Amino acid sequence: MSQEIPYKIYLSEDEIPTQWYNLRADMKKKPAPLLNPATLKPLTAEELSVVFCKELVEQELDENTPFIDIPKEIRDFYKMYRPSPVVRAYCLEKYLDTPAEIYYKFEGNNTSGSHKLNSAIAQAYYAKKQGLKGVTTETGAGQWGTALSMASAYLGLDCKVYMVKCSYEQKPFRREVMRTYGATVTPSPSNTTEIGRKILAEFPGTTGSLGCAISEAVEVATSTEGYRYVLGSVLNQVLLHQSVIGLEAKAALDKYGIKPDMIIGCAGGGSNLGGLIAPFMREKLRGENDYRIIAVEPASCPSFTRGKYAYDFCDTGKICPLAKMYTLGSGFIPSASHAGGLRFHGMCPTLSELYDQGMMEAVAVEQTSVFEAATMFARVEGLLPAPESSHAIRVAIDEALKCKQTGEKKKILFGLTGTGYFDLVAYQKYNDGEMGDYIPTDEDIQKGWASMPKVDL
């Protein structure tokens, strides 16, 4: 192609995908089903409908429909911040003096600051359509809670967010964004739920955990008329909604005849990575094209690279369904790290299955090298990235530097999931030289595994 590639490749609003892509449809061996933790049998639509909206349950269980229509109302919302650009990182290429071409799909240009909004609006829309009054959820780092608050405000839906108490106190600004969008934000554990009161009685000084916040949000959803629970990652429905990232990215690259050699994304629960790679993985599954696909995880929480592939609880509270996934064990407690969005002991079942099939690679990187990459990127590309996204930046830079050595003109696409505007405490630690790296010992991981279900599934 002799056509000059702009800094930012934008699609028009007409080119926002009209359908999401369901990765499972092209998998010959499907991901293992979620199990009811009581019966250890696959969860039925009926069981799931107590917790989730009906249409979302259908999407969750549908393994065979490859493309699912995006309702007009959701597409209209998408038009407020989508299509998001694919950016050619010209300045980074020049700075690294690499023959590689570096592209990134940028999902941070919305007030929630990340890709989470893509699924939040979908989940809120189906809740509204079902005539519900509101939704409940938990949030740790805060991106998901913010996204859901925005989507709920737009649709006039009540939104109750249980925010892990230490985040509630340490991230007051995230909390205020949610409140500005009209959400009720409760520090968890709280005395608004039975499980919260129980935990508070047992551990009066606790600063909470994601597992506990999930338990509270689910309790409220299932015990309050007109409410359902929603979740920002791990689930199949979330990967489905997030496929909009990859579909747009591929359409933008196709316009300029660019076929990426590798696709790199950070992986916590898997929502961004699963969305980004969706249409590329489709071609790979169908044998139409080949791509290197690289999941990047923190060395402090290395589910893919050091986990085992087995059924495990999704939450530390053990109230959620069992999922077959790469896991460090539901008892594994990741060290405090500044990429809160990647601190999940497991990984979504779909990506786990693809990894097990050898369809993708994984690499774990250390926090300080991630912030080194983030700072370099900020200075040369003019954009302050989220710590989570910076995991992908680190590996993209490493791959571009390999190309410098070999002289290969590889085309690298990575996902820049969000901005770091609410992560300045982390940047401050890095700027002050006070950031450390935390790598779990084999013993730590053994301990995590000890809490997994005892049955062989």
Add this chain to the structure above:
Amino acid sequence: MSQEIPYKIYLSEDEIPTQWYNLRADMKKKPAPLLNPATLKPLTAEELSVVFCKELVEQELDENTPFIDIPKEIRDFYKMYRPSPVVRAYCLEKYLDTPAEIYYKFEGNNTSGSHKLNSAIAQAYYAKKQGLKGVTTETGAGQWGTALSMASAYLGLDCKVYMVKCSYEQKPFRREVMRTYGATVTPSPSNTTEIGRKILAEFPGTTGSLGCAISEAVEVATSTEGYRYVLGSVLNQVLLHQSVIGLEAKAALDKYGIKPDMIIGCAGGGSNLGGLIAPFMREKLRGENDYRIIAVEPASCPSFTRGKYAYDFCDTGKICPLAKMYTLGSGFIPSASHAGGLRFHGMCPTLSELYDQGMMEAVAVEQTSVFEAATMFARVEGLLPAPESSHAIRVAIDEALKCKQTGEKKKILFGLTGTGYFDLVAYQKYNDGEMGDYIPTDEDIQKGWASMPKVDL
């Protein structure tokens, strides 16, 4: 035009203006010149060159050249975050149930979070071109300091920011963004300058002021080999660079045959408003077209609506040139408000002269009504605005509601200068019902005027 207008009108990167527009060239009566505070004579290029880079001095003094080329290097930097979109606020229109069409030019989609980057890169570029080592500046709210840090990092220029001490302490996140971009951020007053040491000796507990920070930044620039001082607003050169906002906005609207009936912008020092209105004012000055042009200022600092048009000091320290402008007096101390970027006692001379000629209107709005508008806007348009920008939102909403009453289908364009991600303390106050309004008494303003130059100029 029957063509459907998208949510976001983007120009292509090729359509980024190749020239800035110099508003003064089309003014029959030019703005009054800056005066040397010692001699009370118009400042010469030689005098200005001690403080500013040569090419910027030329731009500052050039009243006659209508279009000035934008160097390729600056246009390349612009391509990383420009063109910025003109957004059709469909959701706001629907929410207000107004027949008016509402458009906004959004300048917040870059890490500095505001339009300030447009001039920061230009000023840093000319400093680099002149072979300088670095630049110095002051920052209050922090947008300008952040923008300059980003531009300096990109060009490999040293950047020393004097940040008003109370902001330095209360806005640690802004400070960390600047540090991440490699800037040296010093709380002002500091013991790094003579004037700082003097002020600290006299007022040991002071939390600083913009006037004092300016004095320190200028002292360092003029006493350090290879450094110059740069400023983010008020000056003619800044308005020139910011014309890129209006030029892009007009080009985008022209594509769809949209002629705005009114153009609304917030006004602190005038950099955003002057940039936004530039090409529209050009047509108005040349008698080619008419537009209502509305400056919105905080009721707590109402330079246009309650100030007098006279020569005054630009800074409370009285070391900067004298400018003829609408002013509340250099001794006026605006009440603490959450729109730090609008807390300037004066107004840029060019806009002051245009206002005096009756070419534009001004309106003052109160803080709580501004945050009411900001919150409404955030919820329906999905974007959390900066408090400064929200002044324009308030008046745009008011005008749209007037249209609802009269049934007029007016076309409203306003400037959305930035995002509110670093202003959550203010939103929290509003969410908690603890925000007040502060309107100066006539006596307050009389006191401010008492510090103005005693001579009749």
